[in-house]
Amino acid sequence: MEKALQSGWFDIFRKKLMAEFNLDVRKIKNYQPDISPIVYCCLQHRRVTSKPRSVILSKKLQKSSWANNTEWMSLQESIRKGDDINGYMSKKINDWQAVDYLLYTCNISHFHLYKNKKGGVREFLVFGIFTKDCFYALDIGEHNDLYKADYLVSIVSSNWPNLDIFRVKEAAEKTEEEFDPKEFKRTANNPNFQYNMIAPTFFIDHNGQRKELDNHQNTALINFELNGIDIGKIPFRVYCAYTNEIKYLEKLDARLYERYRAKRMSLEIDAKNKNYSIEVHLQRSKKLNYKIPKKFITCSLYHLCQQLKI
Numbered sequence: 566m567e568k569a570l571q572s573g574w575f576d577i578f579r580k581k582l583m584a585e586f587n588l589d590v591r592k593i594k595n596y597q598p599d600i601s602p603i604v605y606c607c608l609q610h611r612r613v614t615s616k617p618r619s620v621i622l623s624k625k626l627q628k629s630s631w632a633n634n635t636e637w638m639s640l641q642e643s644i645r646k647g648d649d650i651n652g653y654m655s656k657k658i659n660d661w662q663a664v665d666y667l668l669y670t671c672n673i674s675h676f677h678l679y680k681n682k683k684g685g686v687r688e689f690l691v692f693g694i695f696t697k698d699c700f701y702a703l704d705i706g707e708h709n710d711l712y713k714a715d716y717l718v719s720i721v722s723s724n725w726p727n728l729d730i731f732r733v734k735e736a737a738e739k740t741e742e743e744f745d746p747k748e749f750k751r752t753a754n755n756p757n758f759q760y761n762m763i764a765p766t767f768f769i770d771h772n773g774q775r776k777e778l779d780n781h782q783n784t785a786l787i788n789f790e791l792n793g794i795d796i797g798k799i800p801f802r803v804y805c806a807y808t809n810e811i812k813y814l815e816k817l818d819a820r821l822y823e824r825y826r827a828k829r830m831s832l833e834i835d836a837k838n839k840n841y842s843i844e845v846h847l848q849r850s851k852k853l854n855y856k857i858p859k860k861f862i863t864c865s866l867y868h869l870c871q872q873l874k875i
Contacts, residue, residue: 570818570843571599571811573832578602578864586659593661595794602810602864603791606803607661609867610784611668612654613676617647619699623724631705636678640691644700653677653691656684662797664786666753669800670765671714672731672782678705692717694730701725712753714766715744718778723771732779736767744768759798761785802862810863817855821845834865841865 578601582588586608590601620641622632631637643650653676657663667673675692677685690710693702703720704710710717721730744766752758764777785801821830821843829846834857845851857865 568815568818569828569830570814570821570832570841573830574810574814574865575599575601577832577834578605581605582608588659588661595796597792597794599791600796603789603796603799603803603807604661606806606864606867607799608659610800610803611658611663611665612651613674613695614868615647615649618644618695620644620702621699622702623704623720625720625724626702626704629705634678634705637691637705640678641702650676653680653685658684664753664756664759664798666749666759667711667714667717669783669786670762670781671718671778673703673714673717675711694721696730701728701730709746712746712750714746714749715768718766719768719770722768722776726771731782733770733776734764734779736764736775736777756798759786803864803867806862806864806867809858809861810865813858813863817841821853825851836865836868839866 575598579590579598582590582601582605588604588608590596590604593600593604626632640650640653651658655675655677657665665674667675672694673692674695675690677687678689678691679685679687688707690706690708691702692704692706692710693700701721701724703717706713718731721728722733749766752760761781763780765781767775767777770776783800784803786798787801787804789796789799789804818830821827825845825847827845827847831844831846833842834840835842835854838854839857839859841855841857843853843855845853857863859866
């Protein structure tokens with residue numbers, strides 16, 4: 566039996582990639598129709614959902630020379646209003662295989678203070694954490710600060726010690742080595758070295774106590790094979806969304822075939838109503854609606870996962 570719903574699902578995401586990212590997925594290396602939802606979610610994963618958020622500044626940022634900077638004040642207002650700020654991001658945001666190691670390990674986003682038509686430009690970067698309703702602005706620094714994860718995490722700890730942004734645990738007493746930004750940089754920039762650290766960084770908290778982040782704060786990485794072809798590392802959350810939904814569609818396909826014995830079915834996604842819109846092609850065609858599952862993460866509702874920080 567042809568898996569009609571999966572085929573339609575792959576094609577929906579192929580079209581979404583072209584419409585939203587001007588990306589012809591058929592031209593990527595090792596292209597397979599199955600890969601379109603994965604590529605789409607990998608691109609969405611590092612992007613910031615456009616929605617109004619409160620902007621909360623660290624004490625360090627409040628007291629810095631940046632506090633009254635015109636560009637920074639304008640960018641804060643854009644975040645408050647829910648404007649699309651992805652144009653300030655690194656140009657790598659359009660590379661579906663790029664890994665943002667600071668984001669994945671520490672849940673800390675970074676974006677440029679300035680932009681042009683092609684994306685973020687110049688040296689200065691804003692570091693902070695996006696949640697469902699807030700943006701916690703940590704500091705404005707330079708590109709080398711991307712690798713000072715302990716410093717950035719310590720700002721969070723000293724400013725918002727009771728805020729459950731991170732999963733933090735007491736560091737083992739026997740651990741005496743210092744955080745090495747050079748090693749973090751080496752790991753972040755070389756896909757061959759990237760791995761899922763049990764404690765991605767340790768830091769000194771507001772009480773002078775040594776603490777560790779407990780596992781990757783945003784997502785782990787997984788080396789993924791699709792139909793026997795290695796496509797590299799992808800966010801574990803993307804892997805879950807893909808495998809959850811393709812298994813669900815396979816079961817739904819089988820149920821509909823058993824009921825109607827139709828060899829052809831068409832699938833559309835009604836994102837607004839969170840439905841699958843299915844047309845069963847019979848002598849007298851039948852149109853059906855099925856709710857996209859909410860009990861587990863899916864590619865079709867991945868934008869909500871990012872918005873709600875599930």
